[in-house]
Amino acid sequence: MGQTSTSLCCIFICFMLAQTVFQVESANILFFFGVSSYSHRLPAWPLVTGLAEKGHNVTFLSPFKAKNPHPKVVDYAPRKFSEWAESWDEMNMFDMRKKGDMYKQWLILPYFGIAMCEKLYSDEEFINWVKSSTYDLVFIDALFNECGYGMAHIFGAKVIQFDTTTVFPWYSSAFGSPDETNWIPDMAYVFGANEVTFQNRLINALIPVGWDLFRSWIYFPQLEEITRTGLSTTDLPTFQDIEKNVSMIFLNTYYSEEFARALPPNMVSIGGIAYVEKRTPLPKDLAAFLEKGNGFIYVSFGTVADLQKMDASTQQAIIGALQSFPELQFVWKLRNDSLLKEFPNGNVYISNWMPQQDILSHPKIKAFITHSGLIGIQESIYNAVPLISFPIFAEQDYNAERVHRNEYGIRLEITTVNQAELEDAISKVVNDSKYDPDFKFTQYSTNDA
Known part of the structure; x- marks a missing residue:
């Protein structure tokens, strides 16, 4: 009797499980x-x-x-x-x-x-x-x-x-x-x-x-x-x-x-x-660098544009502006670290590859200096990070114009920028509250995507 009951129970379970099986066709x-x-x-x-x-x-x-x-x-x-x-x-x-x-x-x-x-x-x-x-x-x-x-x-x-x-x-x-x-x-x-x-x-x-x-x-x-x-x-x-x-x-x-x-x-x-992916820990040397400071700005001109291809006056304007903020740290995506000698106080971290999403989600980040690629802009909006946008090619002017109109950040022209302009932009996005409140609303809307 017990064996019969067990058999009937197994048949019943198999029957019930069969109801949950769907035909799946992979493409x-x-x-x-x-x-x-x-x-x-x-x-x-x-x-x-x-x-x-x-x-x-x-x-x-x-x-x-x-x-x-x-x-x-x-x-x-x-x-x-x-x-x-x-x-x-x-x-x-x-x-x-x-x-x-x-x-x-x-x-x-x-x-x-x-x-x-x-x-x-x-x-x-x-x-x-x-x-x-x-x-x-x-x-x-x-x-x-x-x-x-x-x-x-x-x-x-x-x-x-x-x-x-x-x-x-x-x-x-x-x-x-x-x-x-x-x-x-x-x-x-x-x-x-x-x-x-x-x-x-x-x-x-x-x-x-x-x-x-x-x-x-x-x-x-x-x-x-x-x-x-x-x-x-x-x-x-x-x-x-x-x-x-x-x-x-x-x-x-x-x-x-x-x-x-x-x-x-x-x-x-x-x-x-x-x-919306789960964040991964930063590389140990980068994490240690950020922990010892009170806030940092992330700098990246993407995978195509390269600082070394810019003329000397533009390079010096960017370097000079960053040198003017010794109280801030800068995390800079560059193909080589030869510029480290320009920052003897050690407030700059340079690498040819950066875990961008993890950096932009860091609680100590203050702003992102970018070439206005859409992916970087969206990552910044997602993490409520204000931007300084330098469009260089493709649809980046279109992206930077939206950043400017919506006051997610400030748009500058890479071919004419001088040190004073960039210094002023950094001061504004770090200290001016107008680059915060409306930005948060967009962040929450995007998080629902």
Whole structure:
């Protein structure tokens, strides 16, 4: 009797457990981040690892290997592609800005996309990988990585664009986002709140038209020809037709820190997903350095801009301003520590790599001097850290303008800044309470993302 009861009990338990079993089907997912700095992977990485943890087969294709690999994510960096990406360091964005060629930087970027496509499809190893791989979904970094459209077609995969910044000017015709050029400044042709003139608005309205023509007549035809030749395919649709079937666009923005845009249903703001991770302890030497002080300012010009490429007067203005605050500590991301000799009292810590999120969440931080990259700005908002913004290239003027308008911090011009200007900005963001209260509201709103 007891044995029968036990058997019946086991059958009952199995029956009940069976009700909780769902059919799960894992997908093969590719993230294609070709023309992008290493920082572009940061806002996407929680999505990459989250999908892998859910049981999907995830591959991340870029020129750079992950600094902290995930055991369930395949990191694919074709050798020739990585070697080509090393040449990007030769570009001097500061020099181009000083010459007034800010928009020229934007005109160069699509040709990087074309050159990348040529490099990939001239690599037999990569071509064989494309032809032998199967993917159900391809995430494409939205900034001139449309070379990925050809791969998605070969795979028969759905496409989602991952936009690491805000709405691009060609989105109105490509994806149906409302054209709001009458009041929102173009991300490259940025004008201030007091510069909404007829001329600026006219130029602002014509920029999307120019991009549409360029993409239709020059950019896409070249990508299509490279893809057709590289993959030896004859049934490749036009990239415009492929783009019409893009399923969704993820925007690395959030409503509380962006202009009040009207977005169609296929565009989803996901800014903030990278900034809810558990903090990790700082390196011991950095932690010890910060503990002995009463407050510090973090200085970083990102992974592309480099202080050594700035002219002597700009370098001296920055160094001189920091020297004027011996009571503060400075944590400075630099490629070499040769500048330490300029700070004999030992209030500067220099390293070529910094755990940025952990630094910005430190209770003793006072401000962040930045090149106005969106990721750094969002991390600062998340941690309620005021900013001094020095835009240098790409959409950084657009980011810095929002920082200035919303009083998250102060915007300065890197090519003309002098020591007195930077000293004044540091004093204001550290001591002026106006860079605090409204900032907190945005922080809480972003924390809900």
